[in-house]
Amino acid sequence: MADGEKESPDAPTSYDEAMEALSSLITKRSRGNNSNKGNQFDLLFHYLKILELEDALDDLKIVHVAGTKGKGSTCTFTESILRNCGFRTGLFTSPHLIDVRERFRLDGVDISQEKFLAYFWWCFNRLKERTTEDVPMPPLFRFLTLLAFKIFSAEQVHKYWFHLQHCLSCLSSETQLNWDLICYSFFVQVDVAILEVGLGGRFDATNVVQKPVVCGIASLGYDHMEILG
Template sequence: MGSNGVVKEYWQDSSLPSSYETAMEALSSLITNPKRGGKSSVGGTYTKLERMSEYLKILGLEEQIEGLKIIHVAGTKGKGSTCTFSEAILRECGFRTGLFTSPHLIDVRERFRINGLEISEDKFLRYFWECWNCMKEKVTEHLPMAPLFQFLTVLAFKIFISEKVDVAIIEVGLGGTNDSTNVIVQPVVCGITSLGMDHTEILGDTLGQIASHKAGIFKPQIPAFTVPQLSEAMDVLVERADERKVPLNVAAPLDNKKFDGLKLGLSGDHQFINAGLAVSLCKCWLQRTGNWEKLFQNVG
């Protein structure tokens, strides 16, 4: 029996105590050693984003992903916090939410949250093996098996589509332009958090070069929001937005003086910047999905 047959046996019998362990071993086999310059050792004839598109086709998700109403967030600092705030706001508004973030601290399931809770082990295993078996059957010399983060990104889309979320909040893994999540063609709105020097061996050694990579998630005529940035970064963001006819706005930080003793869910003064961005992203999402007026009609 081939390895695919063994894998299939494990997921079909979820009572097997080693099935989750087996899934983790399978995931570990996808870890690659990236080379300098951001090029991976995966091989094949496709670029990263072309591979992502092919994987989505294999899983029958290529058209379905267009139905996800996505908030896409890049940046250096505060990506995870902004995504978490956005998820909490829209969940409180009554929407079924999906949240994909990275990295995880203890368990990979932390990356996939439905309505604020990490996905259950049973559901994770079901979606994991469905993706794994289908992709393993289709790999070729030209389209090798997905490396770890690409597989997890595809899995996130599979989970959110299958779970029929109203909104998917997707955090960029690294950079923007060439990130696996940038297979998203039409998000509802994009966000760029505070920018700084990170992953310089891949993104460049100036703030402007890094900003250019992050702005790679901008899509033509799709609204985008950022936070106050250093001029070197802001100039590039504005330039990239103009090139793609993107309405780019700067979200104001929340005023902590108006909180009347209330606390944000995350501590630190910088979180008022992230929360301000999240509020702008959510307001735009509500407006562009036709939910803004409905929400306040319900309140009234």
Template sequence: MRASGGASPRPAPPKRSAPPTTTKLPVPASSSLAMPAPRLAHLRRLLSLHSPPPHPLAPSPPPPPPPSPPPPPPMAGAAQAGAATGSAEYEEVLGCLASLIKQKVRADTGNRGNQWELMAKYLQILELEEPITRLKVVHVAGTKGKGSTCTFAESILRSCGFRTGLFTSPHLIDVRERFRLDGLDISEEKFIRYFWWCWNKLKVKTGDDIPMPAYFRFLALLAFKIFSDEQVDVAVLEVGLGGKYDATNVVKAPVVCGISSLGYDHMEILGNSLVEIAGEKAGILKKGVPAYTVPQPEEAMSVLKQRASELGFHLWTHGN
């Protein structure tokens, strides 16, 4: 209702409430969150932090968004595929290697000597006859533990400052595991480059009289090429099978030979007795080259000692 004779009165404005007060919780000096200043400064340097630490009760700031990837550089042609091109080429390399796997090689014991003699011709084709004479080789055969022995030997030599090459078999996932330079698997780029160098030369020079080398022989030749060109100080080679006719046994003057624990293995090729098997393993021993072994079964040890006597050197045995 309007008041008589004038305008209606304005309503009184509502009272404003006082702003809420915040209470800061002090952090006692004896709190477990406190840290000595020198240690905190050292931690900041380690973590590259240049701002003071947040209050322990303050909410954590949201993580920054990930940086945008840089745009690819302008490229043309097949090189534009980048890693995909390398990967495709590596698959082609693996396909070529697979073509060298011959099912009858391991079971064919009648011409092992003739097959092994082909290694000399392969070395000639690849111009490796002289380079492998400059390699300082540690050569290890055996039934059990030869791969571990090679790996430990390489690690010790590398820790002493030597540039090392290591050739072992088999591989678990990638064939490049068989070739190590200074403790690391050979890079894909280097593997591809050395592979094609060897593959192309052998393809041109081989035929009906001299066939392409089988899978393991090719890998051994590839190892010699890699270690020679990379100029390693020492190459540690694990025998693939047996010793006498193994592809790695083309090294005529290793610096040292080793034979790990002997037992029954590959009997369809090496023989049915420890005497026969030990005779095959002893095939890596060379005149004038120091040789070491571990305690062996009596019949195997007698074969190794007899071979050492024939070559005119003392066979060192662990523990003796």
């Protein structure tokens, strides 16, 4: 890189740096604790606007699954069934066991590190640049939920084919054969995204989805009462 040339703000950096940035979003939550403004549910709509995800989220077909026990398994089974029926799937679950990329699966496979870094820094840097004291950075789970929306709405399959056009022209009694190569690109988004609810409750980050195509509810019980009440 030339002297004085600035690195692009969206340029992927090391995975360790991304994990360090992600860790900075961890907050301690408790019922009745309003010290972290990022936990306010209405701020999610500001974040969607900052990330230009409002229309994309409306266009995304989402299966939204809640529950105390079994919601993760229900999401996994649903994703597998849909994928084997020919749908291109996105799956967002939590928590992860080893690597945060386990939370984001495309067609049954964890998102690659390269793609994760590209989407992560795009979202993180944009939020960092445009958040304020009144609209601070979102806490960890809310950021990961927004990141899932970005991944599923932006991830595309590129299908290319070439149309070979045969043009015949005459130049000074000579015949010249011209071949024009025209490339068409078609984009097919994720057909359906399956979202697992986080802690649950009315203000769970995944509830920013306004028009899920299907809602699922697994077994319910009393959990996270110190936060949810």
